Amino acid sequence: MFAQIKSLGLFGLNAFPVDVEVSISRGSPQFEIVGLPDASVRESRERIRSAMRAVSIALPPRRITVNLAPADVKKIGTMHDLAILLGILAGMERLAPQPDFRYFIGEVSLSGHVRRINGVLPMALLAAQRGARELYVPAANAAEAAAAGIPVYGVQNVAQLLAHLQGTRQIPRQPATVSEKDVEEEEAPDFADVKGQQNVRYALEIAAAGGHNALMIGSPGSGKSMLAKRIPSILPEMTPAEAMETTQIYSIAGLLDPKHPLMQKRPFRAPHHTISGAGLVGGGTIPHPGEISLAHNGLLFLDELAEFDHRTLEIMRQPLEDRRVTITRASGTVSYPCSFMLIGAMNPCPCGYFGHPRRKCTCSERQVHQYLNRISGPLLDRFDLHIEVEPVSFDDLSAKAKSECSADIRKRVQTARIRQQERFSGSSISCNAVIPAGRLQEFCPLQDNAAVLLRAVFDKLGLSARAYDRILKVARTIADLDGCDIIQKQHIAAAAQFRSLDRKYWSAS
Structure with a gap:
C-alpha cells in the first residue's frame, strides 16, 4: 500500500x-x-x-x-x-x-x-x-x-x-488577512514631547527621509535615547513589497501577532549591549534571523554603542554594506535580508562629560582614547550622519510652547520618499541611502558651485571614498526635503556639517 x-x-x-x-x-x-x-x-x-x-x-x-x-x-x-x-x-x-x-x-x-x-x-x-x-x-x-x-x-x-x-463536516475557509492599517495602533512616542534639540531633530528627519544611518554623541541626560525612540513615529509607510518581506522574517522567528499577522508598521529593534554576535546578526545550529534581520525595512537602535562587544559590532560591517547577511553551517547556508537604518547613541567618554560646555570631564586622556576607539574607524565611516546632542538648556525645558509633532515631520518625510520612489522606479533601489556608487552621478546631479564646495570639503577633511559617497547621498536627501531635483551648495554644506564629529572627538582623543 x-x-x-x-x-x-x-x-x-x-x-x-x-x-x-x-x-x-x-x-x-x-x-x-x-x-x-x-x-x-x-x-x-x-x-x-x-x-x-x-x-x-x-x-x-x-x-x-x-x-x-x-x-x-x-x-x-x-x-x-x-x-x-x-x-x-x-x-x-x-x-x-x-x-x-x-x-x-x-x-x-x-x-x-x-x-x-x-x-x-x-x-x-x-x-x-x-x-x-x-x-x-x-x-x-x-x-x-x-x-x-x-x-x-x-x-x-x-x-x-x-x-x-471525508465530507462529513466542513472547515470554514479562512477569510482574507486584515492588515495592521485597518486596526487601531498604539500611540507611539511623539517628537512634540522633545524640548529644544532643533539641530538633532532636523538630522533625524534627514535620516528618516533617506534611510540613513546616524550616530548621536552626547553627555548623559541630553536626550539621545528619548529622540531615538521617537524616530519610528516619523518613518514613512512601508510599501506592500516591504511589508511582505518583513512579515516573512517575523514568521520564521515566530514573532507575528496571530490576530494581525501582516506587518505594516516598520520594525523598531533595540537590543541590550550584552547581546552576542549570533543574537545580533543571526546564527545557531539551525540558522535563525538576528536583530539586524528583524530590523529589516525598519530601524535598529544600539544604545550605549561603545558598551557593545567590539567583535560583535565589527560583525555588522559587511551586512551594513551588502544589506544581506549570510550564515553558513554544516546543515547549509542561509541568507537573510537586513536593509535597515542603524541609529547609535553613545557618551563621549566613560564619565560622559568629555567636551561638555559646563561640566568637567574626570577621565584621563588614555581612558577617553580607549573608550572612543571601541568604535573602529571603518564602522564609524558607515554612519552617514554624526550628530552632537548638546545638553538641553533651562529655557528650552521650561518653555510652554509645544514642539513640532511627529505627524507634521512625517508628512515631509513621506513626500521625500515618494520623490525617491519616482526617481528609482524600475530599479531595485528603495531609498537614497542604498544608491550604488556607480549610479551616484546619475541620481545626484550637482550645481557647479556645489561641486566646488564638495571638492573643498573632501580635501580639507581628508574623506574616504565611502565618506564622499555618503555625503553625496545625504545631500540628495536634503535636496529632496527641499523639493529640489539638483543638489545645491547649501545641501552639500548641510550634509558636510554632519561628518565632523569624528574629527572633534576621535582626533581630539
Missing part, C-alpha cells in the same frame, strides 16, 4: 516542496522516516502514534516507511507531522488519496491537536506559486497563511481535519 501527500519545508527564508511518500508493507512492525530528517522530524513518530490513538486508530502491525522527497535536502522542524499522519491513513485505506493541489503543514500534539508552527508565510507563498488550490495549516497560523492569497483552512485537530476530508 502506497500513498503520497503534498507538504512544504523550510530552511532559512527558502521554502521548498516536500512529497511525503508512505509505504506500508508486510514485515516486522517498524516505523521509519527517511529523507534526511533531523531529530525533530524523527520524533514525529511518537507524536503521530499518540495522535492516531486519540482518534481511535491504531498503527497497523506492518512495516511503515515514510520518505520525505527530495531525499537529498535536509528536513528541519515539525511542519511535516500532519502530512505524514495523513499519508499513513491513506496507506491504510482509512482516507482517500489526496489530490496534488492540496498541501498540508502543521505539528501534531499527542492529543491530536494541531499546533502552531513558525515560517508558515514563506511556505504559503511557495504553495501559491506552485498552483495550490487548498492549503491546510494550524488554526493559529491561518490568518498568516491567508496573506499569500490562496484558499486556506485552519485545522484545530486531527479529528476535525478527517471529518472535513
Whole structure:
C-alpha cells in the first residue's frame, strides 16, 4: 500500500516542496522516516502514534516507511507531522488519496491537536506559486497563511481535519488577512514631547527621509535615547513589497501577532549591549534571523554603542554594506535580508562629560582614547550622519510652547520618499541611502558651485571614498526635503556639517 501527500519545508527564508511518500508493507512492525530528517522530524513518530490513538486508530502491525522527497535536502522542524499522519491513513485505506493541489503543514500534539508552527508565510507563498488550490495549516497560523492569497483552512485537530476530508463536516475557509492599517495602533512616542534639540531633530528627519544611518554623541541626560525612540513615529509607510518581506522574517522567528499577522508598521529593534554576535546578526545550529534581520525595512537602535562587544559590532560591517547577511553551517547556508537604518547613541567618554560646555570631564586622556576607539574607524565611516546632542538648556525645558509633532515631520518625510520612489522606479533601489556608487552621478546631479564646495570639503577633511559617497547621498536627501531635483551648495554644506564629529572627538582623543 502506497500513498503520497503534498507538504512544504523550510530552511532559512527558502521554502521548498516536500512529497511525503508512505509505504506500508508486510514485515516486522517498524516505523521509519527517511529523507534526511533531523531529530525533530524523527520524533514525529511518537507524536503521530499518540495522535492516531486519540482518534481511535491504531498503527497497523506492518512495516511503515515514510520518505520525505527530495531525499537529498535536509528536513528541519515539525511542519511535516500532519502530512505524514495523513499519508499513513491513506496507506491504510482509512482516507482517500489526496489530490496534488492540496498541501498540508502543521505539528501534531499527542492529543491530536494541531499546533502552531513558525515560517508558515514563506511556505504559503511557495504553495501559491506552485498552483495550490487548498492549503491546510494550524488554526493559529491561518490568518498568516491567508496573506499569500490562496484558499486556506485552519485545522484545530486531527479529528476535525478527517471529518472535513471525508465530507462529513466542513472547515470554514479562512477569510482574507486584515492588515495592521485597518486596526487601531498604539500611540507611539511623539517628537512634540522633545524640548529644544532643533539641530538633532532636523538630522533625524534627514535620516528618516533617506534611510540613513546616524550616530548621536552626547553627555548623559541630553536626550539621545528619548529622540531615538521617537524616530519610528516619523518613518514613512512601508510599501506592500516591504511589508511582505518583513512579515516573512517575523514568521520564521515566530514573532507575528496571530490576530494581525501582516506587518505594516516598520520594525523598531533595540537590543541590550550584552547581546552576542549570533543574537545580533543571526546564527545557531539551525540558522535563525538576528536583530539586524528583524530590523529589516525598519530601524535598529544600539544604545550605549561603545558598551557593545567590539567583535560583535565589527560583525555588522559587511551586512551594513551588502544589506544581506549570510550564515553558513554544516546543515547549509542561509541568507537573510537586513536593509535597515542603524541609529547609535553613545557618551563621549566613560564619565560622559568629555567636551561638555559646563561640566568637567574626570577621565584621563588614555581612558577617553580607549573608550572612543571601541568604535573602529571603518564602522564609524558607515554612519552617514554624526550628530552632537548638546545638553538641553533651562529655557528650552521650561518653555510652554509645544514642539513640532511627529505627524507634521512625517508628512515631509513621506513626500521625500515618494520623490525617491519616482526617481528609482524600475530599479531595485528603495531609498537614497542604498544608491550604488556607480549610479551616484546619475541620481545626484550637482550645481557647479556645489561641486566646488564638495571638492573643498573632501580635501580639507581628508574623506574616504565611502565618506564622499555618503555625503553625496545625504545631500540628495536634503535636496529632496527641499523639493529640489539638483543638489545645491547649501545641501552639500548641510550634509558636510554632519561628518565632523569624528574629527572633534576621535582626533581630539
